[in-house]
Amino acid sequence: MLRDITLGQYYRADSVLHRLDPRVKLVATFMFIISLFIVKNFIGYIIAALFLVTGIALSKVPPKFIFRGMKAIFFLLFITMLFNLFLTPGKELVSFWKITITYEGIKMAVMMAIRLVFLITGSSLMTLTTTPNNLTDGLESLLRPLKAIRVPVHEISMMMSIALRFIPILMEETDKIMKAQMARGADFESGSIIKRAKSLVPLLVPLFISAFRRANDLAMAMEARCYRGGDGRTKMKPLIYAKTDYMAYAAIVLYLVLIVVFGRILF
Amino acid sequence: MIRTENLVFEYIRRDEEGNVEGITRAVDGVNLDIKPGQFIAILGHNGSGKSTLAKHFNALLYPTEGEVFVDGMNTEDDDNLWNIRQEAGMVFQNPDNQIIGQVVEEDVGFGPENMGVPTKEIWERVEESLNTVGMLQFRKSSPNHLSGGQKQRVSIAGVIAMHPKCIIFDEPTAMLDPNGRKEVIRAARALNDVEKITIILITHYMEEVIYADKVFVMDKGHIEMSGTPREIFSQVDKLKELRLGVPQVTLLAHELKKSGLPIKDGILTKEEFVQELKRIKGI
Structure with missing residues (x-):
């Protein structure tokens, strides 16, 4: 029984997202997380949601697997929302006893909740479609500089x-x-x-x-077996970018442009 | 292929301050000369120094005194280190502790990767060596799902992929069940017969050494006996003195001879035993 545990939470399927180079997926996840924190309005979040939903659809991972990770952070999410709701100063909406709820507080709490949910969904989409081994390889290659x-x-x-x-x-x-x-x-x-x-x-x-x-x-x-560190070592499965990987990079750039334009500048 | 000259190795035990507490001589004055293509077996009970000796053959340990040559290269010369480890591969006792990859084929590719073999050739070598040990259909499996004998065959494939001239088996069957033991020994014999790779098998199972060209018996760091399996097993009493058993059929023949049956010494297999009995009975 113990032999069968899967590490991380890899979901075996054959999809475009599974076949992508791990480096692309790591970069995409990283960019997605950054984008969540630079967005200032709800239009930006709609773009982020569209990006995420497209990713989930392409991954062929059943949504129930993706949202399973949410249970673990439910408590954290709840506390974060409470703090934002009650402790943000601004225009007063409701007030009883020592507690006041402000308009800004509600906005902040909702934004924070969306951010956290998207963040977890985005990163679990990566771990669901990438084997731990592949992820390690990708990290090694990205961190080489x-x-x-x-x-x-x-x-x-x-x-x-x-x-x-x-x-x-x-x-x-x-x-x-x-x-x-x-x-x-x-x-x-x-x-x-x-x-x-x-x-x-x-x-x-x-x-x-x-x-x-x-x-x-x-x-x-x-x-x-002649192991002597990384120098002079060749790879049995070297990471090589394919056409879809370049297309994915283009999609990430496009997404970032959209986010900056609509989520920060225009509105 | 492998030659040792007056090889001595001492383990030095130190106390917490680093003072020498005691010295154990694990290998004591061993002279060996192993020819290319031979199937050699080294026997001995626990603590006889056989594993320590084996670790000298691919420069995992260096002699305290004396010298070891692998294919003419002195193991103490650092320039030769990686050539020696490539030419003399090693299979260890615990199958779990020597598999590095999470997928069978990745583990087999580990050695060639370290040697800097080009990617395309690594794939060829992996396929060829998995095929040699009959594990090709498991190439995509996780090693955790394999049986002990299968894991040990993967380890062997990992060594073959480095194209060694010699493979040292350090008690490869000690942790396996009888079926796994048979699998591994069959693989070792096939490598010797077909690929002409020199095999050095270190073991304490008597049944495994009967196919060897030459057997060395070790005790207290010395080589006590050497010869063909037949020569070794005809000296049942001496083996008992060294706390080693003999194959059951050899023991039976020996006991029968002591009781007065005119049976010849050093019978190794059941077939031989049956033939000898027929000869005596005149059938």
Whole structure:
């Protein structure tokens, strides 16, 4: 069962968005998030919504998967809205006891809610259509210029992909250790939160020891297969832009122009 | 292919301040000469120094004293390091801890990627080596979904893709079930027969060494016995002294001989045993 967990939340499908170069998707998501914060009026949000809906339609991901991520931020969204609603000064609308609701407050709260919802939807659209592996590759390639200021870009991306590879293995191991300890009378399920947290200590110690042992073995296996960092390394699956990727870049530029013109300048 | 001269390796244990607490001599004066194309087996119980010895063959460890040559290159010479690791590949014990890729084909491509092989050739090598170990249909699978024997075959493919002249198997079957063990040993034998790759198999399973050209038995860092499997297994008592068992059929033949049956020494397979019995009975 534990072997089947999917990481991130990749949704397997064959769509234009799935086939796009991960670099394009990363840039698009980044630009989309920026655009949400420069928009000043509701027309801008309508353009952003259209962009997002087009993306969702192209991705072939059922909307229910996309909005599943929303549950996690519901509480945050609620609090943000409350704060904006009650704490924005301006023209008074309703007032009772010590609380006043202003016209500006309502506007601010609605804007903030739209921003957050779009932000989450946009970034989960990216993680839903890109495998974690692909995402790491894209990041490595986009961040390559940082190598000039000695950021170990290749090493970071290698660490990320090794972590992704070992998460299911370590989960399985945790499960095994837990069962072994439960068989000897350990209790992970009852008692207060503090008591339960304490009972995890004897679980973590063997898990850490085994993780270090694995790390040692893996490092040796990598060295034995001539691994010597990123220099002089070739790629089995190099990232190469195709025609659709250039078209997608054009679409992003067009979107940004529209947002700036309609969302900031004209109105 | 691989030659060692008076190889000595010492593990130095230190206390928290870095003072030497004790020295363990894991390998002690080993002289080996392995010829290209041979199938070599190194036997020994736990702690006999066999894995430590193996790690010298592709420069993961360096000798404390003595020298190791791989294809004429001294392992202590840093200029040779990557050539040695390419020519002498290594398959380790735990299949999970040596697979780097999240997809089978990506893992097999890891070695060639590190060597700087052009992209197109990497794909050719990956396909060819997965085919050699019979794992081509799993090329798009996640390694987490494979059985132990299959994972170990993927590891072997990862080594073959680097086009080595020699593959060192460091107890590749210790964590596998009997079926997985058979798969791996079959793959190793095929590589030796078909591709003429030198194989060095380190193990403590007796059944796996009967096909070897030459067997070395290690104990306390020394090479205690060496010879063909037949020569080794005819000395059942000496093997017992070294805390090693012999294949069941060899043991049976040995016991029968002790009880007075005129059966020959060093019987390795069931077929041989049956034939020998027929000879005695005069059938």
